[in-house]
Amino acid sequence: MQENLVRLFIALGVFLLMVSWEAISPRRQTVTRKQRWPINLGLAFFNMAMMRLTIGGLAFFSAIDAGEKSWGLLNQLDLPFWLNAFLTWLALDFAIYLQHIITHKWPLLWRLHQVHHSDLEFDATTAVRFHPLEILLSMFYKVAWVYALGAEPAAVIAFEIILNGAATFNHSNVNIPIKLDRILRWLIITPDMHRIHHSTIRQEIDSNYGFSISLWDRLCRTYTADPAGPQETMDIGLPRMRAPQQVRFLRLLQLPFINNGRG
Incomplete structure (x- = not known):
């Protein structure tokens, strides 16, 4: 219970920081917050409630269970806590990178993941625009990795935060100086880097899959440095989802069951 509150307060703090930064210094001009934010935040609250009532915290409790039963690779090694925690975080981050690729390449999972890419703009609320079934499947995927790794429980919480x-x-739609952005990209995923992944151009969508660190995209050759057009005006989202009736809350919940196209 306590770890859930810590995660919630940190998540809210980061969100408020980013939306404030967006308001003060935006990278792109956005005009549809009134239409998009209720949908994106509605999905976020729906998913939070669903997880709270079902399998929220499962990854953390799975790590505890794996430790008690000495399951998983790291539980077979006599490592100092800091190294165990670091390897747990690194492996789980790579797992999420792989998961992201799979959701694009496997048509059944793309049906769910396209809800995230259907946003026609790009800001902090886009980060929580996910179909609830994708959230559930993602948790079970993480649990499998937690047991296989013998993940350190504290590191699992840190990873999710x-x-x-x-x-x-x-x-987020924040303006970071170009030179600073290029430096930061050697370590972390910046908004300009990840925005390319939300492009309407297929080659750009199929790149920059990382969420935390840029290492995996660079090592696995899925890194794209620049979009074909300017960051300020590049098209975002799925072309077929531009009609207003396509982006309503209930429509997005139904989307995986009525359309599985990639365009």
């Missing part, structure tokens, strides 16, 4: 904060940051 970092992941949530990084996703809010790299989806």
Whole structure:
């Protein structure tokens, strides 16, 4: 219970920081907050309530269970706590990178993930625009990795806090000086880097899959440095989702069951 409150307060703090930064110094001009924010935040609250009533905290409790039963790779090694925690975080971050690629390449999972890409603009609320079934499947995927790794429980909580904060940051519409952005990209995913992944151009969508660190995209050659057009005016989202009736809350919940196209 306490760890959930800590995660919630940190997530809210990061979100408020980023939306304030967006208001003061935006990268792109956005005009549809009144239409988009109720949908995106509605999905966020729906998913939070669903997880709270079902399997919220499962990854953390799975890590405790794996430790008690000595399951998983790291539980077979006599490592200092700091190294165990670091390897847990690094492996889980790579797992999420792989998961992201799979959601794009496997048509059944793309049906769910397209809800995230259907946002026609790009700001901090885009980070929470996910179909509830994708959230559930993602949790079971993480649990499998937690047991296989023998993940350190404290590191699992830290990983989820970092992941949530990084996703809010790299989806935000904030203006970072170009030179600073290029430096930061050697370590973390910046908004300009991740915005490319939300492009309407197929080659750009199929790149920059990372959420926290840029290492995986660079190592696995899925890194794209610049979009074909300017960051300020590049098209965002799925072309077929531009009609207003396509982006209503209930429509997005139904989307995986009525359309599985990639365009």
